[in-house]
Amino acid sequence: MSAKYKVSGMTCGGCVRSVTNAITARDSAATVEVDLPTGVVTVDGDLSEDTVKDAVEGAGFDFGGRAAA
């Protein structure tokens, strides 16, 4: 299952790594791809939207819900 979310507040590669790690910490089998310019985070795996939201917000970034696919 793949889902795209909007995340704001990421401004550099460190932010990208941080968001990626926060999500994969919830499911090590998940694949996370971040597009920094658009703030779109693509998550491939079994994580619910709520879990992704918790991970993103826990890392200090703003979760903006589903992005257009």
Place this chain on the structure above:
Amino acid sequence: MSAKYKVSGMTCGGCVRSVTNAITARDSAATVEVDLPTGVVTVDGDLSEDTVKDAVEGAGFDFGGRAAA
């Protein structure tokens, strides 16, 4: 108790927020201060060095141990 640690890989305010949140998630009573140019993270609270290391590395940054006080 206050301790200073070296953290590398932080390059912007988003990284600072991320490291700060990762540490305070382990102890909401802790106070975290990050000096971005030097990469020195000051943690005021009861967290052990191992816990801070886990938090920093979990957020995707490199933990460099104690910094000179």
